[in-house]
Amino acid sequence: MASLKPKAVEQNITRNPLKWFDDRLPLVSLINNSVGRNFPAPKNLNYMWNFGSLAGIALVIQILTGLFLAMHYKADVALAFDSVQHIMRNVQWGWLIRNLHMVGASFFFIVVYVHMARGLYYGSYKSPREVLWGIGVIIFLIMMATAFMGYVLPWGQMSYWGATVITNLLSVIPFVGDEVVVWIWGGYSVGDPTLTRFYALHFLLPFVIVGIVILHIWALHEHKSNNPTGLDLQDEKDFIPFHPYYTVKDIFGLGVYLIAFALMVFYAPDYLGHTDNYIPANPLVTPAHIVPEWYFLPFYAILRAIPIKELGVVAMFGSILILFVLPWLDSSRVRSARYRPLYRSLYWVFLLNFLVLGWVGSKPPEGIYVLIARFATAYYFLFFALLPVVARVEKTRKLPKTIDEA
Amino acid sequence: MRMFVLLLGLLFPLAVAAGEGPAIAKQDWGFDGLHGQYDKATVYRGYQVFTQVCMACHSAKYVSHADLDRAGFTPEEIAALAKSMNLTTTDKLVSGLAPADAQEVYGKVPPDLSVITKARAGLADYTYAVLTGYSDDVEALAHAFPNSEVPAGAYFNTAFAGYAIAMPNPLPNADMVTYTDGTPATVPQMAHDVTVFLQWAAEPELIERKHLGVYVLLFLAIFTLLAYLTKKAIWRDVH
Numbered sequence: 001m002a003s004l005k006p007k008a009v010e011q012n013i014t015r016n017p018l019k020w021f022d023d024r025l026p027l028v029s030l031i032n033n034s035v036g037r038n039f040p041a042p043k044n045l046n047y048m049w050n051f052g053s054l055a056g057i058a059l060v061i062q063i064l065t066g067l068f069l070a071m072h073y074k075a076d077v078a079l080a081f082d083s084v085q086h087i088m089r090n091v092q093w094g095w096l097i098r099n100l101h102m103v104g105a106s107f108f109f110i111v112v113y114v115h116m117a118r119g120l121y122y123g124s125y126k127s128p129r130e131v132l133w134g135i136g137v138i139i140f141l142i143m144m145a146t147a148f149m150g151y152v153l154p155w156g157q158m159s160y161w162g163a164t165v166i167t168n169l170l171s172v173i174p175f176v177g178d179e180v181v182v183w184i185w186g187g188y189s190v191g192d193p194t195l196t197r198f199y200a201l202h203f204l205l206p207f208v209i210v211g212i213v214i215l216h217i218w219a220l221h222e223h224k225s226n227n228p229t230g231l232d233l234q235d236e237k238d239f240i241p242f243h244p245y246y247t248v249k250d251i252f253g254l255g256v257y258l259i260a261f262a263l264m265v266f267y268a269p270d271y272l273g274h275t276d277n278y279i280p281a282n283p284l285v286t287p288a289h290i291v292p293e294w295y296f297l298p299f300y301a302i303l304r305a306i307p308i309k310e311l312g313v314v315a316m317f318g319s320i321l322i323l324f325v326l327p328w329l330d331s332s333r334v335r336s337a338r339y340r341p342l343y344r345s346l347y348w349v350f351l352l353n354f355l356v357l358g359w360v361g362s363k364p365p366e367g368i369y370v371l372i373a374r375f376a377t378a379y380y381f382l383f384f385a386l387l388p389v390v391a392r393v394e395k396t397r398k399l400p401k402t403i404d405e406a
Numbered sequence: 407m408r409m410f411v412l413l414l415g416l417l418f419p420l421a422v423a424a425g426e427g428p429a430i431a432k433q434d435w436g437f438d439g440l441h442g443q444y445d446k447a448t449v450y451r452g453y454q455v456f457t458q459v460c461m462a463c464h465s466a467k468y469v470s471h472a473d474l475d476r477a478g479f480t481p482e483e484i485a486a487l488a489k490s491m492n493l494t495t496t497d498k499l500v501s502g503l504a505p506a507d508a509q510e511v512y513g514k515v516p517p518d519l520s521v522i523t524k525a526r527a528g529l530a531d532y533t534y535a536v537l538t539g540y541s542d543d544v545e546a547l548a549h550a551f552p553n554s555e556v557p558a559g560a561y562f563n564t565a566f567a568g569y570a571i572a573m574p575n576p577l578p579n580a581d582m583v584t585y586t587d588g589t590p591a592t593v594p595q596m597a598h599d600v601t602v603f604l605q606w607a608a609e610p611e612l613i614e615r616k617h618l619g620v621y622v623l624l625f626l627a628i629f630t631l632l633a634y635l636t637k638k639a640i641w642r643d644v645h
Contacts, residue, residue, distance in 0.1 A: 043644055085468045085520070088611065095611040096618075244640050252637045255630030262626055266619025267440065270524060278525035278608075279517075288567075 040239035041246050042227035044403045050253035051115040058108040063206050065101040075199035077192045080155035081280045099269040105147055106272045107261050109295035121347060123335030124226040130327040132219035137323045139212050146205040149198040151293055156277030161290045163190045172310040229406045230335025238403055289364055297361030298354050304365045305373035322384050329384055332391035339397040342390050350383045427567035430528035430535045437605055442616050444606045446478040447587055452603025454583045455596050459576050466499040468520040469607045476610040513559050514572045521608045530605045537597035539565030540575040
């Protein structure tokens, strides 16, 4: 039990106002312990470790720009498309806010994908960070749901047909599938009730993500960051305080990120979007190819690779859910891929294969593309299936004693 | 680490959607690139083509004369242009052809053209390609349709997916409009000008966007450089 002995509490508010306040509500201490001088971080983190804080910033950018868009957007099938044009043309800085939000969504995914790929490479999901990793997967899932619903809001052709295709997937749920789909739509097709509830949820879920991100950071603080060597760090000299070392490094990383971000926002805002979404939604005209946003393409490819619809849906959701059990699939005691030659090779093939899935997901499901999608899907799951075997047969490199030796 | 960066670079081309239908030739546009601009004279010529030809059937329901100030038109010019069409400066550019009538005559309601250059793969190049894609070349026709016959009610167009478009050639010959600046109104010229006008209609903010972008990037470059130097200074005792 914590000591109940009274601390030396500052009584004079004018002598040291900050300490006076902190003695009553330790807000300053909280910040200091979370991202300040009192949070020890391994001194050997490379730039791949920038993407965690970048993801946090990307989330804040989405929430802020989204808030201002919400002040002008109309969630009504008769007005939604018009209101987006109203934002682009008549709202003061509306075009900038919308471009930031639109490009920001894509960049958020890029950052999160890199963040996950880093965790996968350096074994950051391994004990004792399984819960930290699992919370991350939950964030990823909610983020995907949020992005999906956000893409429906402009009510263009891809909004409408993307929503129709994806919500229809739930019809594979045994016995109640069709009822579930009608319940989600709020009618017998995607329509006004769907749009309004997607809007409500699109506004709510980012705040749910914020809450879970706090848990994610909490779990991170329990065992501190992993590091490129994957070694358990005990020695105090292996650590440096988060502030100023990593705050300044993250600020530099943020600058680089914002340059790439600004290039897209100002010079190619629609590059990652689809032209069909500038055609107002029309339930009577189906687009030639219905494709989701680029960040869903790998999973879309898995869905379509399997000829049986039910299995395709299971595989698609399974391809993400399998990340939850990754810490138990990979039983190797060595964390970092640096010292795992076999895992390392499989890892790079996995990453390349993931890009292939994304590429093939943008292609029509015919001819050679189907074949490529099937092979890539097979490897996606094979990678996870091989992990227990790899852990057993792999001859790992000799681990350094300390990070200075590495 | 290096491999991560490499793969990140590979991510972007992924986003390019699969091309479809006839190949669309790339054109040089004044609004392309880092210093993209709308040339006022071109926008005005395109405005003439749009209001005198396209607007017989098509609307641009998000666009009014007042918006022309973003292409450098003065309030006096805007007022005069609107007045000559019996419109107020804030009236939208709506065609006199009722949708129901259009349906009857053309079998299709002509799409609103406000964002047309953003709504088709190929963007502005596509708009230009369709406008200049009408052809009576017998060989091309035979190539597209084995019996050399375009489906009833449609017109042969080399740039349109399926080669049969419901829109009759809007620019069948030169001098559909009389340019006030003396530019010869050839078909490619009119197609070019009206495409620039439509691009402006779709993205009137483009000039402000590209202009502001330069300053934002300049600021970020300095910010990032200073952040880098600060980082190096603070980390000196660790490395």
